[in-house]
Structure formats: structure tokens, C-alpha cells
Amino acid sequence: MSFLRADLAQLAAYQSPHPSAQSEAAPPVLDPLDTNESPIDLPAAIKATLASQYQEAIAANRYPDGSQLALKQAVIAYAARSGKVPPETLSVENVTLGNGSDELIRSVLMATCLGGHGSILVAEPTFSMYAILANTLGITVRSVTRRDSFEVDIAAAQSAIEQAATTSLPVRAVFMVHPNSPTGNALTQRELTWLKQLPDSILAVVDEAYFEFSGHTTLAEALSRPNWIVLRTFSKAFRLAAHRVGYGIAHPTVIAALEKLRLPYNLPSFSQAAAQTALAHSEELLSQIPPVLAERRQMLQALADHPYLQVWPSAGNFVYVRLSDRGLLALAVTEQAAGLAKLFKLLRSQGTLIRHTGGGLRISIGTAAENQRTLANLQQVLGLNIATQKVAS
Numbered sequence: 423m424s425f426l427r428a429d430l431a432q433l434a435a436y437q438s439p440h441p442s443a444q445s446e447a448a449p450p451v452l453d454p455l456d457t458n459e460s461p462i463d464l465p466a467a468i469k470a471t472l473a474s475q476y477q478e479a480i481a482a483n484r485y486p487d488g489s490q491l492a493l494k495q496a497v498i499a500y501a502a503r504s505g506k507v508p509p510e511t512l513s514v515e516n517v518t519l520g521n522g523s524d525e526l527i528r529s530v531l532m533a534t535c536l537g538g539h540g541s542i543l544v545a546e547p548t549f550s551m552y553a554i555l556a557n558t559l560g561i562t563v564r565s566v567t568r569r570d571s572f573e574v575d576i577a578a579a580q581s582a583i584e585q586a587a588t589t590s591l592p593v594r595a596v597f598m599v600h601p602n603s604p605t606g607n608a609l610t611q612r613e614l615t616w617l618k619q620l621p622d623s624i625l626a627v628v629d630e631a632y633f634e635f636s637g638h639t640t641l642a643e644a645l646s647r648p649n650w651i652v653l654r655t656f657s658k659a660f661r662l663a664a665h666r667v668g669y670g671i672a673h674p675t676v677i678a679a680l681e682k683l684r685l686p687y688n689l690p691s692f693s694q695a696a697a698q699t700a701l702a703h704s705e706e707l708l709s710q711i712p713p714v715l716a717e718r719r720q721m722l723q724a725l726a727d728h729p730y731l732q733v734w735p736s737a738g739n740f741v742y743v744r745l746s747d748r749g750l751l752a753l754a755v756t757e758q759a760a761g762l763a764k765l766f767k768l769l770r771s772q773g774t775l776i777r778h779t780g781g782g783l784r785i786s787i788g789t790a791a792e793n794q795r796t797l798a799n800l801q802q803v804l805g806l807n808i809a810t811q812k813v814a815s
């Protein structure tokens with residue numbers, strides 16, 4: 423159909439298996455450890471508060487508050503408190519809200535690169551959404567690799583930027599996750615120093631989706647530099663993935679541009695109320711972080727002890743593993759990718775759903791029971807006669 427952009431034929435719609443839509447081949451219950459959400463729902467009392475807000479304060483027939491002022495004020499208060507910056511350094515001009523931080527990523531792409539204005543730079547493996555969204559907008563993605571510890575190859579990144587500067591599509595934005603997904607490493611001093619020396623013609627986008635788990639933030643940079651934006655989300659530590667709320671903090675000029683690009687009513691009234699309620703109960707909700715970190719420690723220890731696996735430290739609520747040489751041998755494969763695909767399927771057949779991405783397996787930290795099942799299932803499928811196990815293809 424000639425009215426469609428030809429490049430869209432090359433793309434596929436984003437698919438993320440939802441627990442309510444599991445395939446027939448899957449066992450009846452899958453532990454959903456593939457999307458890094460919190461494994462625990464909102465406390466019933468908070469849900470009840472929200473329900474009464476819906477009954478009493480939200481008019482379903484009316485459009486949401488398009489200014490989003492109340493939520494913006496609550497967000498900056500939380501950002502200042504958690505980022506240890508004086509509250510007076512942050513105003514509502516420094517914040518924009520998105521329908522998930524995914525929307526903000528798209529707005530950043532539109533604000534910096536759309537219409538042949540430029541390209542973005544990422545370091546693989548990283549969050550897949552940057553490239554996916556860039557592709558839907560016809561925006562060129564330049565990518566560099568990471569070193570053994572998953573630190574960005576800075577020399578390669580620098581030369582990619584210099585090379586791009588000689589083309590019609592110079593780099594306009596560098597996307598970094600802090601800590602990175604799927605690999606779990608936080609930005610190092612070296613990486614931060616490099617980001618800080620980027621010229622004013624390039625926006626540093628620091629995605630802090632896992633801030634509450636890592637404790638690392640670059641908020642102060644976003645407030646002191648014109649070319650830096652911090653992205654955060656309510657989908658992970660705040661247990662609000664169902665409500666789709668994210669926020670960006672940056673210089674007012676950057677925020678003003680993003681505000682022009684967002685849909686007027688991008689955040690439903692109920693989602694605004696949910697995020698405000700979550701912030702009002704932030705202490706209670708975030709009290710679940712230390713147990714998650716304790717579970718992560720145990721999980722990492724158990725995985726590190728396994729001779730078939732290779733595992734790295736993580737500053738997020740997930741861990742990243744690959745197969746060791748012995749693991750490849752045990753799975754009767756020669757290629758890492760083939761081994762990971764096999765292990766992924768074996769685990770799924772046991773009821774553990776994880777993410778095969780970025781040249782490894784990313785396993786979300788779930789409840790204690792889920793994590794124990796993950797380890798038991800790994801033990802089971804990586805048993806000695808693993809090579810003879812049937813893998814449904």
C-alpha cells in the first residue's frame with residue numbers, strides 16, 4: 423500500500439508476552455521475571471485510597487488535568503528529597519510527565535533528531551526501546567560496543583560522534599541507562615566524565631529507571647547543565663507499571679520542547695492520581711527495596727557458584743547471566759546465542775519466564791518464592807543430562 427512509509431515494512435510491532443495471554447504451549451503458571459516490575463502489587467490500603475479517589479474526586483466524563491501541576495509538584499519534591507538537592511533548585515519548569523518514560527524517550531527523539539536533524543548514539547547491549555522507537559521515526563541509530571565489564575567503549579563512542587559530525591546526521595543525543603539494562607552496571611566515573619564533556623550540541627539522556635534500587639543519580643547534572651536530561655519511571659520501584667507514568671528532569675528549555683511534543687492529555691486522571699498517591703506513600707512503598715536487594719545478593723551468590731553460568735554484579739532489580747564454556751558444553755551448543763535460546767526455553771518450560779536480550783539472559787528479582795523457583799529450575803535444566811533434554815522449538 424503505497425500510502426504507507428516503505429521503511430515500516432521492515433519493522434515489527436513490539437511484543438511483550440503478558441501473563442494473561444500466555445501461549446498454549448506454556449505451563450499454566452509462569453513466574454513473570456522478564457520485565458523488571460516489582461513482584462508485589464500495591465498494598466490493599468493504598469488501592470482502597472485510590473478507589474475512593476476514583477469514586478469521589480475523578481470525573482470520568484471530564485478530560486484529565488492537562489497541566490499536571492499537582493503531580494509535577496509532588497514529583498519535584500520527591501526528586502529533590504531523594505536526589506539530595508535543595509528543593510528550591512527544582513521548579514515545575516524542570517519536569518515533564520510521560521505516559522511511561524517510553525513516551526519521553528520518543529519525545530526526546532522527536533525533539534532532537536526528527537526531520538533529518540540528527541542521529542542518536544547508544545552502547546549495546548542496552549535498553550532496546552531507544553533503537554525501536556528511533557526506527558519507527560526513521561531516525562538513525564549509531565551504536566558502539568561495551569568492554570568486558572560492560573563499560574562503554576569511550577574511544578569508540580567518541581570516534582562515532584566525530585565521524586557522524588562529518589555527515590548530514592550528526593549525533594544529537596546519547597542514551598545511557600544508569601544502571602544499564604540488561605547488564606546491571608551503573609555509569610562509572612570515567613563514563614560520567616565523558617558524558618559531561620559532550621558539547622552543547624548533544625543531549626545526554628540518562629535513564630534512571632532503576633534509581634531507587636541503585637541509589638545513583640545524575641539529577642544535579644540535569645539541573646546544572648543545559649544538555650542533560652534524567653528520565654525516571656513509576657513502573658519499577660513504585661509498583662505502578664499498570665498506570666504508565668514516567669518523568670523527565672532537565673533544563674527548562676529542554677522541558678519546554680518536550681512539553682510541546684506531548685499529547686495534551688497523555689496522562690489519564692487515574693494515572694495522575696495513582697502516581698500522586700504513590701508519592702504520598704513513598705516511604706511505605708520504597709521500604710520494599712532493601713528486601714529486593716537482599717534477594718538480589720542471594721541470587722547473585724547462587725548463580726556465581728554455578729559452574730555453567732557467568733554472572734555480573736547488578737545495581738538494578740535484575741541480574742544478567744551468560745553461559746560459561748562448560749555451560750555451552752553441557753547444553754551441547756557451540757554458540758552463546760544458541761545456548762541462551764535453549765536455556766531460555768528450558769526455563770520457560772519449567773515455569774520461569776525471563777528475558778533473552780542483549781547477548782545474555784536478564785532475570786528480574788521476584789518474590790523470595792519466585793527466586794527460589796528460578797534457582798531450582800536452573801538447577802533442574804542445567805543438570806548433567808541436560809544435553810538429552812527435549813527442547814520444544
Ligand SMILES: *Cc1c(COP(=O)(O)O)cnc(C)c1O
Nearest residue numbers: 522523524549603631655657668
Ligand atoms: C522499564 C524501563 C523504563 C520504563 O519504561 P516505562 O515506559 O516508564 O514503563 C525505561 N527505561 C528503562 C531502561 C527501563 O528498563
